[in-house]
Amino acid sequence: NAGVTQTPKFQVLKTGQSMTLQCAQDMNHEYMSWYRQDPGMGLRLIHYSVGAGITDQGEVPNGYNVSRSTTEDFPLRLLSAAPSQTSVYFCASSYFRTGGSPLHFGNGTRLTVT
Amino acid sequence: KNEVEQSPQNLTAQEGEFITINCSYSVGISALHWLQQHPGGGIVSLFMLSSGKKKHGRLIATINIQEKHSSLHITASHPRDSAVYICAVERTSGSRLTFGEGTQLTVNP
Numbered sequence: 540n541a542g543v544t545q546t547p548k549f550q551v552l553k554t555g556q557s558m559t560l561q562c563a564q565d566m567n568h569e570y571m572s573w574y575r576q577d578p579g580m581g582l583r584l585i586h587y588s589v590g591a592g593i594t595d596q597g598e599v600p601n602g603y604n605v606s607r608s609t610t611e612d613f614p615l616r617l618l619s620a621a622p623s624q625t626s627v628y629f630c631a632s633s634y635f636r637t638g639g640s641p642l643h644f645g646n647g648t649r650l651t652v653t
Numbered sequence: 654k655n656e657v658e659q660s661p662q663n664l665t666a667q668e669g670e671f672i673t674i675n676c677s678y679s680v681g682i683s684a685l686h687w688l689q690q691h692p693g694g695g696i697v698s699l700f701m702l703s704s705g706k707k708k709h710g711r712l713i714a715t716i717n718i719q720e721k722h723s724s725l726h727i728t729a730s731h732p733r734d735s736a737v738y739i740c741a742v743e744r745t746s747g748s749r750l751t752f753g754e755g756t757q758l759t760v761n762p
């Protein structure tokens with residue numbers, strides 16, 4: 540199993556550009572989520588999904604869109620990048636309602652918006 | 654006040670020392686996770702527990718549900734244990750996790 544595969548590893552965008560961060564898992568996990576990590580703050584939830592076709596907002600959803608057309612994939616879209624979105628992004632997955640299931644994280648994407 | 658508080662924020666130890674990192678939370682939870690973030694940035698799950706105690710190698714995690722407190726212990730610490738340790742709680746309601754800010758551990762040889 541590859542686990543959680545997250546791409547790209549690094550990305551530099553100009554303000555106003557759009558891009559998609561990819562996340563795929565091969566463990567048949569129902570629950571997938573996106574977090575951002577900023578200095579001095581804990582990981583913050585952007586969006587999450589409890590299964591194909593179902594998504595919901597987390598703590599900091601503004602400026603980001605997600606979709607879940609398959610169990611395996613959960614892409615995160617930045618429609619119009621802003622400098623405030625400079626951060627490290629992590630995708631994670633687990634079985635639904637993780638009590639009983641550990642989290643599996645991707646390796647992260649370091650995004651810089653200039 | 655954050656719902657999940659970790660202490661200390663930074664910890665420096667000498668190789669071989671016994672280390673304790675604490676996590677307190679203020680919400681009802683169904684599970685608590687301890688994660689390790691390596692200097693290169695990757696995050697791995699160390700423990701998930703909802704009661705009692707778990708042990709894996711030199712790492713021990715405990716939780717006291719009544720006191721809303723968990724501890725992560727590292728016995729015979731080693732420089733390779735240097736990392737950020739993160740506590741996260743899974744609320745009894747909903748599917749969200751709430752994370753602490755992390756504890757930066759440095760173990761010197």
